[in-house]
Amino acid sequence: MIRQRRRGLGDRDRLGPFGRFYLTVVVGMVLGPFVPLVIGSFAFRWTWPDLLPSRWWWEARATARLPQGWDYVFSPISRVVESTGNTILIAILVTLLCAAISLPAARVLAKERFRGKSFVEFFLLTPLIVPEIAVGLGILVTFIQLGLAGTYWGIILVHLIPTIPYMVRVLTSVFQGLSDDYEEQARVLGASPLRTLWHVTLPMILPGLVAGGLFTFLISSNIFLLTFFIGGGRIETLPTLLFSRVSGGGALDAVAAGVALIVCIPGIVLLVITERFIKEEVFAKGFGG
């Protein structure tokens, strides 16, 4: 979306009326939902039928006995900081583990031929087909027996389930587009397998690896159901924190609006960072399979 918008704005003079209309609709649909969120996060009292809050957070701030709005969001009581830390920590570890597991698997799937290969490929995709809720409870019971329920490792393990299929898929297509020649040459010139991996293979697949890592990070930091089951309310991440604020169809109060805005931050930061590293072709390659 960001890329599309940027290009659109740059070429504005050349856009026809339909193009401009389409652009406005797309930008409006992406940014529109954020408008009431931002206003709501600064409201103290925002009730029907007022178009804007009748009282703002900063007006009520001095007289309120308890922290309101953003004061509450940023106080330790709201657990926003703690949940953000948990989300990032879990997502980083999941990304690293996922890459370590998926790299060899993707390489074999891309380069080798063996009996049952299509079955293995299908098997690796099953987590995307089977709904999380169907496996989540069985996992919970097993994890309780193993003492993994309510632990970081338990959550990291279940996060690997929906992320590995994506990572393997992205890396398989990267390896498929990669000729063996460079690795062979390195080995002919006397490089050890480890050195070949480090100096030849990794640099060549790096853009694909970063793209896969980005997906893994984003998926992991957005998983609600599995985290909710396995975390059991003892480990809060941003998605579970947001759920507890908005479940049951409650009014979007200032705190819920604030938390919802915070939840978007890791993804946006990551997108901005990675956009500098990743060329569009990598995404295309990753999806093209």
Added chain:
Amino acid sequence: MHVRRSLLVIALAFATLFGAAQAQPQGTPEAEAFRTSFLAGELSWDQVLERAREEGRVVWAHWGGSETLNTWIDTVVKPELAALGITLETSRLTNTRDVVDLILAETAAGRGVGEGSTDAIWINGENFFTLSSQSLNFGSFADLLPNSQYVHFDPANPASGPNLFDFGFPTNKEEMPWSGDQYMCAIDTARLPRAEAPGTFAELETWLRANPGRFTYVRPPHYNGNTFVQTVLYAHNPDGTTYQPFQLSANELGAEEFLRLATPGYEYLQRIEPFLLGGGGADGRRGSPIYPEDQNGLEALFVNGEIDMACQFGMYNTAVAVETGRFAETAENVIFPTTGMIKNKNFIGVPVNAPNPAAAMVLANLLASPDNQISKLGAIGYVLGIDADLLSPEQQAQIDAVAPSLMGVTYDELGAATVPDTNASLVDVIEGTWVEFIERRTGDLAASVAAALANR
């Protein structure tokens, strides 16, 4: 949440299947020893404090949907426990059933005394009933706590009722009173003047027919919804004895007698359905009434002007909501229905597999201290769980000083309308019948009651 519950039941069945070889879960001998000697009254409170310090932490699962409550816990309870060498970890629940399910799953997986994950639960009614009926409570600890001196436990004293019975089900002192609660209805006087607000269910029906869509109630099985249905049944009791027969258990009352007592009430609920929010008016076929899932959903409808009156638990909820900006400044309370507004208590329960049982005792005791009870009343507007008549005159004066406003009603009016809760075993039947008869529209009340009894 409902999906999750039914799936958890399936998971439990699996766990029981595979765990069958383990039979009754065995706990750690050390935790068993503490449990036995504490419940036998062999330990001094200092010994309990000492062991609690060794345990070092306590995990308290509570409904966490209120910022004021979360703030109070973190700023008042946490430091007090820290001073005793105990770290408080709270698990903020959206629904207390979740932690009850977790404890069921843990014990099914063979986690016995001392091997669970949760030490204390803010609990009452059906959830306590569930744990009790599976013998998953730690034991009769409440009167062994020092602060039980502020709670009536003498069965001969009628004031002990709310402490010895939770939704008509004996507490057996397996949970410590921590808060009182009162069903209360809020109106927005900007849209519904006090003079026009209904006071009885008959007036509600008349008003709804003139103003269709301006009212709804929380969907059972949420306790706020069950309570609304209970008050309807009380008011329509054909014998005129309102709440009295509903104090009996489902088995004592019997299906036929329940059907006879409840028929006018359910017929009333069916009659007003077309006039509830989204009900479609007199020609109800065009609409389908909207029942919010919980108190947050109900408040959203009220705040957004979709309904003019909202009934839920919380004696001082309106006062606190106006102060924190949740409700409009024109919101007030009304006495509705005058035929009976349910009042009860809620408790701190301790599950049998609490990993830090001594610290759980310390927490339950600390929450029941007069200072904390009064501070909780002032900060959150939660009614005292301990009995005010056992406090000193100074403490009683403090209560009067910190209690939030009743927002337009008086304690006398409220006291005259107050009635006790329904028996916990009947609550299941009442909500089950509502689901069959009102939600699924089976059209046959007798069959709905039979189905509710069978599904119990």
